[in-house]
Amino acid sequence: MKAKHQRLILALLAVAGIAGAGVLGASALRDEAAYFRTPAEIAAGKAATGEAMRLGGMVAQGSIERLGDGVTIRFVATDGKASVPVEFTGIVPDLFAEESGMVADGRMRADGTFVADRILAKHDERYMPPQMGDMPKGVAKMAPKT
């Protein structure tokens, strides 16, 4: 085989590799990317049951309820416009509290409860997910009083 052919094969390999990577990346992104949803969007029916997503909202006052097994909690996430019940089995992060912001990864169950695999809480005054920064100021105060 001539050197020229070798170069051509390498170039073709490279092009095929890049094209393959592009297809791989695009299809994986389409399947695996999770949308960030607010309770209002979920109330508007934007979230399909079983689809992986990320939910952001404030923990409504007085809504945290602990189940008998001691490791499962239920609470209501709200954005001031709508609210969604959330269920989580695990150790909630430091600073997870009522009337403070949280972001949960998980999916909607058929009964309209959001089942979280992981919960992130607002860490401190200097750490706030930008996605939560979009929420209206003082959402906590607008949260339904129970």
Place this chain on the structure above:
Amino acid sequence: MIAELGLALLWIAAALACLSLIAGALFLRAGPKDLASLVRPASVAQGVLTAVAFALLIALFVRSDMSVELVARNSNSLKPMIFKVAGAWGNHEGSMLLWLTILGLSGALVALFEKRLREDTLIATLTAQAALSLGFFAFLLFSSNPFNRLPVAPPDGQGLNPLLQDIGLAFHPPTLYVGYVGLSVAFSFAVGALVTREIGPAFARAMRPWVLGSWIFLTLGITAGSYWAYYELGWGGWWFWDPVENVSLIPWLAGAALLHSVAVTATRNALRAWTVMLAVIGFSMSMVGTFIVRSGLLTSVHSFAVDPERGTFLLVLMALYIGGALTLFAIRAGTVAEGKKFALVSREGSLVINNLLLTTILALVLLGTLYPIVAEAMGEKISVGPPYYNRVAGPLALILCLVMVAGPLLAWRKDDGRKLWSRLPPAIFAGAAVLFALVLFGGKIGILPLLGMSVAGVVAVASLAPLWNRNLRRTPLPTWGMVLAHFGVAVALAGMAAESAFIKERLVAAAPGETVRVADFAVRFDGVRPVAGPNYTALEGSLTATTPGGASFVLKPESRMFPGLMGTAPTETNEAALLTRPGGQLYAVLGQPVPGTNGTPDRYQLRLWWKPLVWWIWLGGGLIALGAALALIGRAQLLAIWRVRRARKAEERFAP
């Protein structure tokens, strides 16, 4: 006074960078020779002054000088001394000064020790380094002054984020920064060589130790960061595909590709344009990472409080440097003479495939990291998590490992592959044995971990193949380094795959005296007691883990409460307890108290993991870094230099 002195030093250092830039640029435009003699001393002085300024900042933190805004916002007089020192770089301004210090010191080291390059290429390299420094000086001085004074000093500071109050902070950021910024030297070398058109083996050999050096630090920094996140966050994971982790992985991938392609250029004088391109990409990716972390675009413990002005500033800097270097590359690439030819089946060919795969993984990780940002700009909020990365990077990484098996066994230039086939059977046998054992006895395992462990078996044996039938005493250091690093990849891969395949987890609310079983361990929860640390109070759980063999060990996970200081909110952290065994680690986290029927807590949340072979991951990372270090010692001819010096000294001693 200290703060003012530090600021003055920074201005002088910036002026020196400016001087190097102008003198170097004039010289390169066929200017007078005496200008060029300014560049080396100015580069050295700039590096030293910046380092002194950084030392002064640390001194301010040590003295808890609350009249300095940065200290007041990030430190507290009650903090243990080690965190006062480390707190100097646990924030935006301080870490930016660290960045500049490393940028300046690496320029100084090049100016002092680089003797192999042609003089004009060296001047061009130092000029490029000065241009980089100047931009970051402007960023620091105009938008992120670390020495800013407060009009009124508060009585005490706001303290450091408790998650950062760990020995990891003393080690992980500086190491990673040396790696990130060390790549700037390769970037400057590439720019310098493009300017003077000296792209060849000499340039590659000069650049090689720098690439190896920064890659060692990147490897160590990422390994340390992974272990830190593993035990500090209490989530039990060692890699989260968090954007901030990704932006450290991306330069690492670029560095890995670069150190393999630079080997081809140095040894065979091929792949010249590609090596230059990768050198540009390496530091560009470091800058992209810094921009992403500091612009406030992403969510992470690593994102500092930032205003959009800083983000824009960084974006402009980045566009200037990356755009400038790429434009220069586009203009000069045509004049880079064609390199030496090689056959597809050859060492070079395998390294080309290695580079192709590494850059593809790099591109896919970058895509996943940037996609949410782009989507957000278009009005959709999206997060890209582990499922995406595992799906795209996992299979490619496994293919890469198989290429790694073949590469070192192929000859340069042209090979018929006979030697390769004669040395493969033991490796293939090892892989097949692992595969059969797992299929027969492993139970239900995901396809990726299954393949991961089998490939690890192949790589572990094959990585040693270059040493067979060789006089081990005569084997050059870089070969030992390569063998060790490739073996380290196998160790890390086995750890990752085994951990995800055989992990056992228990999550319970346990009352004192209760016993929980996880894997082969019986873990008895003995209760909790309050303890007090230097600047926190904690609840310390006590667990007794008993192995089937009857040995028992005590684990003490803590749940710490840091009081809010000077108006900040209080913070809690979980300190996990780890029990390292030959077969893996037992990981215990103490969660919240669970109130009983009468309202007082009678049970505590406990999360227990048995993580088989998990410590192999970091051991592998360490081996990779150690291998690269051996190669560096060999390549930089440090031993040779040392021997010559010793011989000279001995001669002097015996001289009459």
